[in-house]
Amino acid sequence: MTGLRERQKEQRRQLIADAALELFKTHGFIATTLEQIANQAGVSAPTVVNYFGGKQEILLALLKEPDQQAMREARSRLDENSDPLDALCELEGLMTTYQLRAMPASLWRELAPFLFTGDLAETFQPWNAAVIEEARALLLHFQRQGALRESVDIDVAATVFNQYANMAFIRLATEKTPDRKAHAKHMRDVLGLMCHGMLKG
Structure with missing residues (x-):
């Protein structure tokens, strides 16, 4: 029962x-x-x-589900041959794909000004926290494998991933005709910079 x-x-x-x-x-x-x-x-x-x-909590639930689906899928594709950059790009790409399907551009345009500040941003903290935790788990996986330096601050890296991915996604989602190919290339370049650094080895 x-x-x-x-x-x-x-x-x-x-x-x-x-x-x-x-x-x-x-x-x-x-x-x-x-x-x-x-x-x-x-x-x-x-x-x-x-x-x-309330309305904000309904919106949060609607936005969390696509990301949860993306996280599950990204996790299932992870194996011992995975590369940190490829894995981060895949996670971001899946989240982008499912979020674009979840909401029309008109709704993203309306929400964009409120997603980073104010009450709506506060309501979305659990959503952001979940993405950061997923990125953190992914990066820790690679750090334990020896693919990332032990000195890397995983918490900072995961937070940077989430914050930049959010901003880049809003820019894409509010375009009249979202250019997925250009977005994917840009994100790979940015995440590549994050993974490989700017200092000489």
């Missing part, structure tokens, strides 16, 4: 998230109200609040 109840709760949660995404796409994030989301999902506004808390 507990399993059934949990499945029903998850289905309702997904129903609310799907309803919110449709409204965000149609009306924009700011113009969409909790009442509209509740009506679209066929539930009450207090139910929406009970499941998520």
Whole structure:
């Protein structure tokens, strides 16, 4: 019975998230109200609040899922022959692919000014923390293998990866016609600089 109840709760949660995404796409994030989301999902506004808390938390859930999918996929492709640069590029590329599918450019353009400062940025801290932790685990894997210097500050490297990937993604996602090829080349150049450094060996 507990399993059934949990499945029903998850289905309702997904129903609310799907309803919110449709409204965000149609009306924009700011113009969409909790009442509209509740009506679209066929539930009450207090139910929406009970499941998520508010609009920002729904948005966070919608954005976390593509990244979680990318992380799972990147992890599954990792083996003893993997290269640190290739692995970071693959992780960033998968996150970019799934996030571009998750939200239309119009919604990214609306959200862009709020993603790095203010309440929305604060709400998204757990999302950023999860990406940093994944990058950290990836870099630690290579450091233990001897592919990265022991002196490398993994926490700083993981934070730089997340922050730069975020900025580059927003630039790509808000382009009229996102140039994925140019973005991938640029990210490989930047991540290559991070991995190989600028000092003579």
